Amino acid sequence: MMKAAPCAAENGAAEISRGEELEVRMASDLPGILIVDDNEDNRYTLQLLLETDGHERIASAASGTEAIALIEKEKFSLVLLDLMMPDMNGDEVLRLIKSDPDKRDIPVVMISADTDAEKVSQCIELGADDYLPKPFNPSILRARIGAALRRHSLRALENEYLGKIENEKRHSEKLLRNVLPAEIATRLRNGESNIADHFDDATVIFADVVGFGKITARMKAFEIVACLNQLFSEFDKLAEDAGIEKIKTIGDNYMAVCGLPTPRPNHARLATKFALDMVAATARLRSRLPVPFSIRVGLHSGPVMAGVIGTRKFAYDVWGDTVNIAARMEAAGAPNRVLASAATVKALGNDYNLDGPHKIENKEGRVLEAFFVAQRS
Numbered sequence: 011m012m013k014a015a016p017c018a019a020e021n022g023a024a025e026i027s028r029g030e031e032l033e034v035r036m037a038s039d040l041p042g043i044l045i046v047d048d049n050e051d052n053r054y055t056l057q058l059l060l061e062t063d064g065h066e067r068i069a070s071a072a073s074g075t076e077a078i079a080l081i082e083k084e085k086f087s088l089v090l091l092d093l094m095m096p097d098m099n100g101d102e103v104l105r106l107i108k109s110d111p112d113k114r115d116i117p118v119v120m121i122s123a124d125t126d127a128e129k130v131s132q133c134i135e136l137g138a139d140d141y142l143p144k145p146f147n148p149s150i151l152r153a154r155i156g157a158a159l160r161r162h163s164l165r166a167l168e169n170e171y172l173g174k175i176e177n178e179k180r181h182s183e184k185l186l187r188n189v190l191p192a193e194i195a196t197r198l199r200n201g202e203s204n205i206a207d208h209f210d211d212a213t214v215i216f217a218d219v220v221g222f223g224k225i226t227a228r229m230k231a232f233e234i235v236a237c238l239n240q241l242f243s244e245f246d247k248l249a250e251d252a253g254i255e256k257i258k259t260i261g262d263n264y265m266a267v268c269g270l271p272t273p274r275p276n277h278a279r280l281a282t283k284f285a286l287d288m289v290a291a292t293a294r295l296r297s298r299l300p301v302p303f304s305i306r307v308g309l310h311s312g313p314v315m316a317g318v319i320g321t322r323k324f325a326y327d328v329w330g331d332t333v334n335i336a337a338r339m340e341a342a343g344a345p346n347r348v349l350a351s352a353a354t355v356k357a358l359g360n361d362y363n364l365d366g367p368h369k370i371e372n373k374e375g376r377v378l379e380a381f382f383v384a385q386r387s
Contacts, residue, residue, distance in 0.1 A: 042067030042084070043155075046077040046103065047092040047121070052144075056090060056121075059148055060155075074098025078106055086116055087162050088155065091138075093122030093129070101133055108137035115165050117158035121146060190326050191255055193271045194318060206317035212269030213281035213311040213354055214328065214336035215254070217245070217288055219262040220304045220345045229301070237299050238262060244291045252284045257328060264288075267328055270316050278311050278357035282383055285309055285348040293346065308339025309350040309383075311357060335372060339380055342370045352379040362386060 043065055045056045053070045060068050069084065071077035074095050081089070089107065093100035100120060108114045120133045123144040130141045139161065140154045183195070190198070197205055219225070219241075226234045242259055249256050249266055253274070257265045268284065269277030285307040292305050312332035319325045335351060343349035355364060366381030 042069055042086055043088045043090065044068075044077065044080060044086045045070040045090045046074065046095075046100070047090075048072055048095045049092070052092070052121075059151065063152060063155075074100065074103040077103055081107065081113060081116075088158050089116055089118045090155075091118050091120055093120055093124055093133070101129075101136060104133060104136050104138055115162070115169070117162045119154055119158055189324055190318065191271050194326055198318065198324070204317075206315065207271065209270045209273060209314050209316060211273075211277065211311060212267050212314050212328075212332070213277045213309055214314065214333050215264075215266045215268070215281050215285055215307065215309055216337050216340035217264040217285070217305050217307045218340050220306055222262040225301050225303070233300060237301065237303065240299065241292065241295060241303060244295060245288055248284060248287050248291060252280055252287070254280065254284050257326065267314070267316075270314065270328070276357075278309075278354045279361065281309055281311075282348065282350060282354065282358060282362065285350075286383070286385060289346050289348060304345040306340050306343035306345060307348045308336050308341070308343050309348065309354045310336035310339055311351065311354040335378065338370060338372050338378070342368075342380065344382070348383045349380050350383050352381070355381045355383070358383070 043060060045053050045060075045068065047053045047056070047070075050072070053072070057068050057070060069080055069086070071080055075097050077089070077091070078098075080086075091100045091103060100122065104118055104120070107116060107118060114137065117139040118137065119140040119142060120130075120138045121142045121144060122129075133141055139158050142151060142154060183199070189195075194205060219238075226237075229237075238259075242264055245264055245266075246256060248254075252268075254266050254268045255270060257267055259265070266281075266284070268274060268281040274280065288307055289305060292303060296302055296304075310332055312330070312335070314328045314330045314332045316326065316328045319327055339349045339351055349368075349370075350358075352367065355366075363384045363386055364381040365384070367379040368381070370378045370380045372378060
């Protein structure tokens, strides 16, 4: 284990610089040093030198096979590896270490009487961090060991920081996916900054709690939030299962669209089923809520524009006359019923019972046909 000698400050107290303190902290967390040499005298000499320098966790192996077995069982911060050994040469041991993703970051210092330049370069190419000739100079060996341990410490710290960055990145991507459709989030990550799309045909869904203001007038804020959270969480699950894209909630109003960002030819049918499932889910929840919530749902199908608004707080939203008509369908509807425009009903075929047509006037004074939609019994 690496030890640092404190320097004397003017007040006589031990003082370590921030950089040295970090290095000491890193070094103290490191595993031991492994000496690999088939010569017992060499192993003893190296161990004595390391112990003299304050290293406490030292292991030794008399062969390459024994070294690999030890490395599989224990973690090491440095391997001092003899090149020439009878059963398995040092370069073979080195190759095995550096080919293992879990062990390739362990620094390896080759120590050998063979000073052939080609052999030295081969070891460096295989990933050796350093190469020392025998007989080694203790001062040079100490310097090389210290440098190798520092590199290992910095590498470990770098990996730790990279891991934290990767975790933060995953967390950010998860948040982005929760706010935006996956396809849109991918486009943003790929550098697209101005996302605006036109869709020829989609179905917009609006749901609203009937008489919400009167119902909640005497409720506390946390009770209102809890009720809406329970209700809208159920809608979110239904939307995810049906492939419906939730756009937003505004107060007690829930907005979703089917047919974007990925176009779907059967969007009207899927949206209608989703709307009826919302009504059924509200009825199931009614007995568990402190107030008897009912919802109105409105649907309209047609062209829409969609895009991302904002630079710091992103929001995926939709615009167009189709959105306004869907909102009008919801407002003109009835409790626990789904009111769909003629454009939506046209795509449903004979799968549903229809009540209508009813005449609905929009804000511009245009009269629209609408139908209450129900499941066939």
